[in-house]
Amino acid sequence: MQLSCSTLRQFFFLRPPRLPSSSPPLFLTPRRRLPSVVRAMASVGSDDRRLSRIASTIRVIHDFPKPGIKFQDITTLLLDPEAFRHTIDMFVERYKDKKISVVAGVEARGFIFGPPISLAIGAKFVPLRKPKKLPGEVIAEEYSLEYGTGIMEMHVGAVHPGERALVIDDLVATGGTLAAAIRLLERVGAEVVECACVIELPELKGRERLNGKPVFVLIEAD
Template structure:
Protein backbone atom coordinates (compact mmCIF):
# COMPACT_ATOMS: atom_id res chain seq x y z
CA UNK A 1 0.00 0.00 0.00
CA UNK A 2 1.34 3.42 -0.98
CA UNK A 3 2.00 6.17 1.55
CA UNK A 4 1.80 9.92 0.98
CA UNK A 5 5.58 9.99 0.70
CA UNK A 6 5.43 7.59 -2.26
CA UNK A 7 3.49 10.17 -4.30
CA UNK A 8 6.00 13.01 -3.80
CA UNK A 9 8.67 13.53 -6.45
CA UNK A 10 12.18 14.71 -5.54
CA UNK A 11 13.94 17.03 -7.98
CA UNK A 12 17.67 17.38 -7.29
CA UNK A 13 19.40 20.77 -7.53
CA UNK A 14 16.22 22.87 -7.73
CA UNK A 15 15.95 25.81 -7.35
CA UNK A 16 19.67 25.87 -6.49
CA UNK A 17 22.59 23.43 -6.57
CA UNK A 18 22.49 21.13 -3.56
CA UNK A 19 18.75 21.50 -2.87
CA UNK A 20 16.53 18.42 -3.01
CA UNK A 21 13.15 19.90 -3.97
CA UNK A 22 10.17 17.92 -2.65
CA UNK A 23 7.54 18.37 -5.35
CA UNK A 24 4.01 17.82 -4.05
CA UNK A 25 2.40 18.52 -7.44
CA UNK A 26 2.74 14.80 -8.15
CA UNK A 27 0.80 14.11 -4.94
CA UNK A 28 -1.92 16.61 -5.90
CA UNK A 29 -2.10 15.27 -9.46
CA UNK A 30 -2.88 11.72 -8.40
CA UNK A 31 -6.46 11.17 -7.23
CA UNK A 32 -5.56 8.39 -4.81
CA UNK A 33 -2.56 10.29 -3.44
CA UNK A 34 -4.43 13.55 -2.99
CA UNK A 35 -7.35 11.78 -1.30
CA UNK A 36 -4.95 9.93 1.00
CA UNK A 37 -3.24 13.18 2.05
CA UNK A 38 -6.50 15.04 2.67
CA UNK A 39 -8.01 12.07 4.54
CA UNK A 40 -4.98 11.81 6.82
CA UNK A 41 -4.86 15.55 7.50
CA UNK A 42 -8.59 15.60 8.29
CA UNK A 43 -8.16 12.59 10.59
CA UNK A 44 -5.35 14.37 12.47
CA UNK A 45 -7.61 17.42 12.92
CA UNK A 46 -10.48 15.48 14.48
CA UNK A 47 -11.49 16.57 17.97
CA UNK A 48 -10.02 20.07 17.65
CA UNK A 49 -13.38 21.85 17.14
CA UNK A 50 -12.11 23.87 14.17
CA UNK A 51 -13.95 27.00 12.97
CA UNK A 52 -11.61 27.91 10.10
CA UNK A 53 -8.74 26.45 8.13
CA UNK A 54 -6.03 28.94 7.16
CA UNK A 55 -3.85 27.99 4.19
CA UNK A 56 -0.44 29.45 3.45
CA UNK A 57 0.20 30.57 -0.14
CA UNK A 58 0.16 28.81 -2.44
CA UNK A 59 0.09 25.04 -2.05
CA UNK A 60 -1.49 25.41 1.38
CA UNK A 61 -4.55 26.69 -0.46
CA UNK A 62 -4.94 23.36 -2.27
CA UNK A 63 -4.77 21.24 0.86
CA UNK A 64 -6.47 23.79 3.11
CA UNK A 65 -9.49 24.24 0.86
CA UNK A 66 -10.05 20.49 0.63
CA UNK A 67 -9.63 20.06 4.40
CA UNK A 68 -12.01 22.95 5.18
CA UNK A 69 -14.59 21.41 2.85
CA UNK A 70 -14.30 18.04 4.57
CA UNK A 71 -14.49 19.64 8.04
CA UNK A 72 -17.47 21.79 7.02
CA UNK A 73 -15.78 25.03 8.01
CA UNK A 74 -14.52 28.18 6.33
CA UNK A 75 -11.22 28.66 4.56
CA UNK A 76 -8.92 31.67 4.97
CA UNK A 77 -6.03 32.41 2.59
CA UNK A 78 -2.80 33.83 3.99
CA UNK A 79 -1.20 35.45 0.98
CA UNK A 80 2.03 37.07 -0.10
CA UNK A 81 2.05 40.85 0.21
CA UNK A 82 0.07 42.77 -2.39
CA UNK A 83 -2.27 39.91 -3.39
CA UNK A 84 -5.30 40.62 -1.18
CA UNK A 85 -7.75 43.45 -1.86
CA UNK A 86 -9.41 45.36 0.97
CA UNK A 87 -8.30 45.91 4.54
CA UNK A 88 -5.60 43.55 5.71
CA UNK A 89 -2.82 43.14 8.23
CA UNK A 90 0.75 42.11 7.42
CA UNK A 91 3.52 40.14 9.08
CA UNK A 92 7.15 40.14 7.96
CA UNK A 93 9.47 37.18 8.39
CA UNK A 94 13.07 36.40 7.53
CA UNK A 95 14.19 34.38 4.56
CA UNK A 96 17.65 32.99 3.92
CA UNK A 97 18.55 36.15 1.98
CA UNK A 98 16.16 38.89 3.02
CA UNK A 99 12.62 39.32 4.21
CA UNK A 100 9.14 38.41 3.00
CA UNK A 101 5.67 39.53 4.05
CA UNK A 102 2.37 37.66 4.30
CA UNK A 103 -1.08 39.18 4.74
CA UNK A 104 -4.58 38.27 5.87
CA UNK A 105 -7.87 40.16 5.59
CA UNK A 106 -8.72 42.02 8.80
CA UNK A 107 -12.16 40.39 8.90
CA UNK A 108 -11.06 36.84 8.01
CA UNK A 109 -11.06 35.54 11.58
CA UNK A 110 -13.27 36.55 14.48
CA UNK A 111 -11.86 36.76 18.01
CA UNK A 112 -12.04 33.35 19.67
CA UNK A 113 -12.30 31.33 16.46
CA UNK A 114 -10.32 28.10 16.44
CA UNK A 115 -8.03 27.85 13.41
CA UNK A 116 -6.04 25.04 11.81
CA UNK A 117 -3.00 26.30 9.88
CA UNK A 118 -2.18 24.22 6.77
CA UNK A 119 0.66 24.12 4.25
CA UNK A 120 2.27 21.57 2.00
CA UNK A 121 5.77 21.65 3.47
CA UNK A 122 7.44 22.66 6.73
CA UNK A 123 11.07 23.75 6.39
CA UNK A 124 12.40 26.45 8.74
CA UNK A 125 8.93 27.41 9.96
CA UNK A 126 9.27 31.11 9.16
CA UNK A 127 6.18 31.37 6.97
CA UNK A 128 4.11 29.27 9.37
CA UNK A 129 5.22 31.40 12.32
CA UNK A 130 4.19 34.56 10.45
CA UNK A 131 0.81 32.95 9.67
CA UNK A 132 0.31 32.04 13.34
CA UNK A 133 1.11 35.60 14.39
CA UNK A 134 -1.45 36.99 11.90
CA UNK A 135 -4.16 34.65 13.18
CA UNK A 136 -3.37 35.53 16.79
CA UNK A 137 -3.34 39.27 16.03
CA UNK A 138 -6.94 38.89 14.82
CA UNK A 139 -7.87 37.12 18.07
CA UNK A 140 -7.94 33.63 16.62
CA UNK A 141 -6.64 30.59 18.46
CA UNK A 142 -4.36 28.31 16.44
CA UNK A 143 -5.41 24.79 17.47
CA UNK A 144 -2.89 23.01 15.28
CA UNK A 145 -0.53 23.19 12.33
CA UNK A 146 -0.74 20.53 9.64
CA UNK A 147 1.76 19.81 6.87
CA UNK A 148 2.06 17.11 4.23
CA UNK A 149 5.88 17.14 4.35
CA UNK A 150 8.39 17.93 7.07
CA UNK A 151 12.09 18.63 6.53
CA UNK A 152 13.18 17.96 10.13
CA UNK A 153 16.81 19.00 9.63
CA UNK A 154 15.65 22.59 9.02
CA UNK A 155 13.99 22.81 12.44
CA UNK A 156 10.54 24.13 11.58
CA UNK A 157 8.58 21.68 13.72
CA UNK A 158 10.77 22.41 16.75
CA UNK A 159 10.34 26.15 16.15
CA UNK A 160 6.54 25.86 16.07
CA UNK A 161 6.42 23.53 19.06
CA UNK A 162 8.53 26.07 20.98
CA UNK A 163 5.65 28.49 20.32
CA UNK A 164 3.29 26.00 21.98
CA UNK A 165 1.83 24.68 18.72
CA UNK A 166 0.63 21.16 18.01
CA UNK A 167 2.30 20.12 14.75
CA UNK A 168 1.18 17.26 12.51
CA UNK A 169 2.91 16.05 9.35
CA UNK A 170 2.22 13.14 7.03
CA UNK A 171 5.82 12.33 6.10
CA UNK A 172 9.39 13.57 6.45
CA UNK A 173 12.39 13.71 4.15
CA UNK A 174 16.00 13.84 5.28
CA UNK A 175 18.14 16.61 3.83
CA UNK A 176 17.21 20.09 2.70
Protein backbone atom coordinates in the same frame (compact mmCIF):
# COMPACT_ATOMS: atom_id res chain seq x y z
CA MET B 1 -28.56 22.47 -9.52
CA GLN B 2 -27.41 23.41 -6.03
CA LEU B 3 -25.65 20.88 -3.80
CA SER B 4 -25.53 21.02 -0.02
CA CYS B 5 -22.21 20.96 1.87
CA SER B 6 -23.00 17.45 3.12
CA THR B 7 -23.56 16.26 -0.44
CA LEU B 8 -20.29 17.80 -1.56
CA ARG B 9 -18.43 16.22 1.34
CA GLN B 10 -19.88 12.84 0.43
CA PHE B 11 -18.88 13.26 -3.20
CA PHE B 12 -15.30 14.31 -2.55
CA PHE B 13 -14.39 12.20 0.46
CA LEU B 14 -16.57 9.10 0.48
CA ARG B 15 -16.68 8.32 -3.20
CA PRO B 16 -13.89 5.84 -4.04
CA PRO B 17 -11.52 6.97 -6.78
CA ARG B 18 -11.82 5.27 -10.14
CA LEU B 19 -8.34 4.01 -10.85
CA PRO B 20 -7.32 1.35 -13.38
CA SER B 21 -7.08 -2.01 -11.64
CA SER B 22 -4.78 -3.61 -14.19
CA SER B 23 -1.85 -1.22 -13.94
CA PRO B 24 -0.66 1.77 -11.90
CA PRO B 25 -0.59 5.29 -13.35
CA LEU B 26 2.10 5.78 -15.99
CA PHE B 27 4.33 7.92 -13.81
CA LEU B 28 4.37 5.17 -11.13
CA THR B 29 5.35 2.29 -13.40
CA PRO B 30 8.79 0.79 -12.60
CA ARG B 31 10.47 2.32 -15.62
CA ARG B 32 9.46 5.87 -14.69
CA ARG B 33 8.94 5.52 -10.95
CA LEU B 34 9.59 8.67 -8.95
CA PRO B 35 12.22 8.40 -6.20
CA SER B 36 10.79 8.00 -2.72
CA VAL B 37 12.24 10.94 -0.81
CA VAL B 38 10.13 10.70 2.32
CA ARG B 39 9.27 8.14 4.94
CA ALA B 40 6.12 7.58 6.94
CA MET B 41 5.88 9.28 10.32
CA ALA B 42 5.50 6.86 13.22
CA SER B 43 3.27 9.39 14.97
CA VAL B 44 0.43 8.61 12.59
CA GLY B 45 1.17 4.90 12.24
CA SER B 46 3.93 3.97 9.85
CA ASP B 47 2.08 0.77 8.97
CA ASP B 48 -0.74 2.77 7.39
CA ARG B 49 -0.65 1.83 3.71
CA ARG B 50 -1.96 5.23 2.78
CA LEU B 51 1.28 6.84 3.94
CA SER B 52 3.33 4.57 1.72
CA ARG B 53 1.20 5.53 -1.26
CA ILE B 54 1.54 9.23 -0.49
CA ALA B 55 5.30 8.98 0.03
CA SER B 56 5.81 7.12 -3.23
CA THR B 57 4.36 10.00 -5.25
CA ILE B 58 6.54 12.83 -3.90
CA ARG B 59 9.80 13.66 -5.66
CA VAL B 60 12.79 15.88 -4.92
CA ILE B 61 14.14 18.49 -7.34
CA HIS B 62 17.76 19.42 -6.68
CA ASP B 63 19.01 23.02 -6.92
CA PHE B 64 15.52 24.50 -7.15
CA PRO B 65 14.64 27.36 -6.83
CA LYS B 66 18.34 28.09 -6.25
CA PRO B 67 21.58 26.09 -5.94
CA GLY B 68 21.82 23.96 -2.83
CA ILE B 69 18.08 23.62 -2.27
CA LYS B 70 16.36 20.23 -2.43
CA PHE B 71 12.78 21.08 -3.35
CA GLN B 72 10.10 18.65 -2.18
CA ASP B 73 7.65 18.54 -5.08
CA ILE B 74 4.07 17.63 -4.20
CA THR B 75 2.70 18.33 -7.69
CA THR B 76 3.41 14.68 -8.54
CA LEU B 77 1.22 13.66 -5.60
CA LEU B 78 -1.63 15.51 -7.28
CA LEU B 79 -1.21 13.34 -10.38
CA ASP B 80 -2.32 10.34 -8.32
CA PRO B 81 -5.99 10.76 -7.35
CA GLU B 82 -5.84 8.00 -4.75
CA ALA B 83 -2.76 9.44 -3.03
CA PHE B 84 -4.30 12.92 -3.03
CA ARG B 85 -7.52 11.57 -1.55
CA HIS B 86 -5.57 9.68 1.13
CA THR B 87 -3.76 12.91 2.04
CA ILE B 88 -6.97 14.87 2.51
CA ASP B 89 -8.69 12.02 4.32
CA MET B 90 -5.91 11.66 6.89
CA PHE B 91 -6.07 15.34 7.77
CA VAL B 92 -9.86 15.26 7.93
CA GLU B 93 -9.78 12.26 10.26
CA ARG B 94 -7.55 14.19 12.64
CA TYR B 95 -9.47 17.47 12.69
CA LYS B 96 -13.12 16.61 12.13
CA ASP B 97 -13.90 16.55 15.87
CA LYS B 98 -11.61 19.36 17.07
CA LYS B 99 -14.13 22.19 16.59
CA ILE B 100 -11.96 23.99 14.06
CA SER B 101 -13.74 27.03 12.62
CA VAL B 102 -10.88 28.40 10.47
CA VAL B 103 -8.52 26.63 8.09
CA ALA B 104 -5.80 29.11 7.14
CA GLY B 105 -3.88 28.12 4.02
CA VAL B 106 -0.38 29.40 3.34
CA GLU B 107 0.26 30.53 -0.24
CA ALA B 108 0.56 28.76 -2.49
CA ARG B 109 0.42 25.05 -1.81
CA GLY B 110 -1.64 25.49 1.32
CA PHE B 111 -4.37 26.53 -1.11
CA ILE B 112 -4.34 23.01 -2.56
CA PHE B 113 -4.93 21.14 0.69
CA GLY B 114 -6.80 23.74 2.75
CA PRO B 115 -10.12 24.11 0.88
CA PRO B 116 -11.05 20.41 0.72
CA ILE B 117 -10.13 19.99 4.39
CA SER B 118 -12.19 23.02 5.42
CA LEU B 119 -15.17 21.81 3.40
CA ALA B 120 -15.03 18.36 4.96
CA ILE B 121 -14.83 19.59 8.57
CA GLY B 122 -17.29 22.45 8.14
CA ALA B 123 -14.82 25.31 8.59
CA LYS B 124 -14.18 28.44 6.57
CA PHE B 125 -11.02 28.74 4.48
CA VAL B 126 -8.85 31.84 4.90
CA PRO B 127 -6.01 32.43 2.39
CA LEU B 128 -2.73 33.82 3.71
CA ARG B 129 -1.11 35.55 0.75
CA LYS B 130 1.92 37.40 -0.50
CA PRO B 131 1.83 41.23 -0.60
CA LYS B 132 -0.63 42.99 -2.91
CA LYS B 133 -2.57 39.84 -3.71
CA LEU B 134 -5.52 40.44 -1.39
CA PRO B 135 -7.85 43.38 -2.12
CA GLY B 136 -9.06 45.52 0.73
CA GLU B 137 -7.61 46.01 4.20
CA VAL B 138 -5.00 43.52 5.39
CA ILE B 139 -2.56 42.89 8.22
CA ALA B 140 0.95 41.65 7.49
CA GLU B 141 3.83 39.71 9.01
CA GLU B 142 7.37 39.36 7.71
CA TYR B 143 8.97 35.91 7.64
CA SER B 144 12.13 34.10 6.60
CA LEU B 145 12.39 30.74 4.89
CA GLU B 146 14.94 28.32 3.53
CA TYR B 147 15.73 30.34 0.41
CA GLY B 148 14.81 33.97 1.14
CA THR B 149 12.45 36.30 2.99
CA GLY B 150 8.92 37.50 2.41
CA ILE B 151 5.74 39.05 3.79
CA MET B 152 2.44 37.30 4.48
CA GLU B 153 -0.92 39.07 4.55
CA MET B 154 -4.42 38.25 5.78
CA HIS B 155 -7.72 40.06 5.30
CA VAL B 156 -8.89 42.17 8.21
CA GLY B 157 -12.16 40.70 9.46
CA ALA B 158 -11.62 37.24 8.00
CA VAL B 159 -10.92 35.73 11.42
CA HIS B 160 -12.55 36.75 14.70
CA PRO B 161 -11.38 36.62 18.33
CA GLY B 162 -11.89 33.24 19.94
CA GLU B 163 -12.04 31.23 16.71
CA ARG B 164 -10.13 27.95 16.61
CA ALA B 165 -7.74 27.87 13.67
CA LEU B 166 -5.74 25.26 11.80
CA VAL B 167 -2.77 26.39 9.68
CA ILE B 168 -2.14 24.24 6.60
CA ASP B 169 0.82 24.12 4.23
CA ASP B 170 2.52 21.46 2.17
CA LEU B 171 5.84 21.54 4.02
CA VAL B 172 7.54 22.67 7.21
CA ALA B 173 11.21 23.51 6.65
CA THR B 174 12.68 26.40 8.63
CA GLY B 175 9.28 27.19 10.12
CA GLY B 176 9.27 30.79 8.92
CA THR B 177 5.97 30.76 7.05
CA LEU B 178 4.16 28.81 9.75
CA ALA B 179 5.45 31.18 12.43
CA ALA B 180 4.18 34.18 10.43
CA ALA B 181 0.80 32.51 9.95
CA ILE B 182 0.51 31.86 13.69
CA ARG B 183 1.36 35.48 14.47
CA LEU B 184 -1.26 36.78 12.03
CA LEU B 185 -3.99 34.64 13.53
CA GLU B 186 -3.06 35.34 17.13
CA ARG B 187 -2.94 39.09 16.44
CA VAL B 188 -6.66 39.03 15.79
CA GLY B 189 -7.40 36.89 18.83
CA ALA B 190 -7.73 33.45 17.25
CA GLU B 191 -6.52 30.28 18.94
CA VAL B 192 -4.15 28.33 16.70
CA VAL B 193 -4.91 24.71 17.54
CA GLU B 194 -2.25 23.14 15.35
CA CYS B 195 -0.22 23.42 12.17
CA ALA B 196 -0.56 20.65 9.59
CA CYS B 197 1.81 19.80 6.74
CA VAL B 198 2.26 16.92 4.35
CA ILE B 199 6.07 16.91 4.66
CA GLU B 200 8.62 17.92 7.28
CA LEU B 201 12.35 18.55 6.86
CA PRO B 202 13.40 17.73 10.44
CA GLU B 203 17.06 18.65 9.97
CA LEU B 204 16.05 22.32 9.56
CA LYS B 205 14.37 22.30 13.00
CA GLY B 206 11.41 24.40 11.93
CA ARG B 207 9.38 23.35 14.97
CA GLU B 208 11.74 25.28 17.21
CA ARG B 209 10.50 28.56 15.74
CA LEU B 210 6.87 27.90 16.59
CA ASN B 211 7.04 28.48 20.37
CA GLY B 212 5.78 25.02 21.20
CA LYS B 213 2.81 25.12 18.85
CA PRO B 214 2.00 21.52 17.81
CA VAL B 215 2.72 20.43 14.24
CA PHE B 216 1.13 17.39 12.62
CA VAL B 217 2.87 15.93 9.57
CA LEU B 218 2.26 12.82 7.53
CA ILE B 219 5.76 12.13 6.27
CA GLU B 220 9.28 13.44 6.71
CA ALA B 221 12.15 13.93 4.29
CA ASP B 222 15.29 11.80 4.53
